[in-house]
Amino acid sequence: MSELQSFGGDTDRRSWLRAMTRGIGHRCPQCGRGRLFKSYVKTNESCPSCGLDLSGHRADDAPPYLTIIIVGHVMIPLALAVKQVFDPPLTLQFAIWLPAMLLATWLLLPASKGAMVGLQWANRMHGFAGPGADPDADA
Numbered sequence: 001m002s003e004l005q006s007f008g009g010d011t012d013r014r015s016w017l018r019a020m021t022r023g024i025g026h027r028c029p030q031c032g033r034g035r036l037f038k039s040y041v042k043t044n045e046s047c048p049s050c051g052l053d054l055s056g057h058r059a060d061d062a063p064p065y066l067t068i069i070i071v072g073h074v075m076i077p078l079a080l081a082v083k084q085v086f087d088p089p090l091t092l093q094f095a096i097w098l099p100a101m102l103l104a105t106w107l108l109l110p111a112s113k114g115a116m117v118g119l120q121w122a123n124r125m126h127g128f129a130g131p132g133a134d135p136d137a138d139a
């Protein structure tokens with residue numbers, strides 16, 4: 001018996017890359033057609049297309065943490081580089097970087113949550129472990 005067969009008979013392989021890509025695009029990790037979110041970052045209870053139960057995900061604080069890491073590691077060095085090279089007035093820097101950071105955060109937060117939900121589905125984590133699995137179990 002392979003390791004996959006020991007997970008309650010659900011032996012299909014799930015591509016984590018495809019699931020995360022679908023999640024980044026705000027789509028169901030299983031079918032890629034149904035909308036993942038019913039509002040900004042609130043997931044649907046189930047996929048409107050394939051019926052996958054989405055309520056068992058545990059994205060928790062990972063999406064905002066990932067968003068902060070990405071925005072901080074991309075936007076701050078860019079702002080510092082622009083300051084070093086062009087030395088624009090402070091008001092111009094605020095006028096450019098604050099909206100840019102807000103826009104990047106606004107776009108990245110649901111995308112990173114979708115990626116987390118996709119990753120959890122692909123790895124059968126939490127509520128995606130299968131029927132009868134304990135959604136609160138971390139094993």
Ligand SMILES: [Zn+2]
Pocket residue numbers: 028029030031032033034047048049050051052
């Ligand atoms: Zn679906």
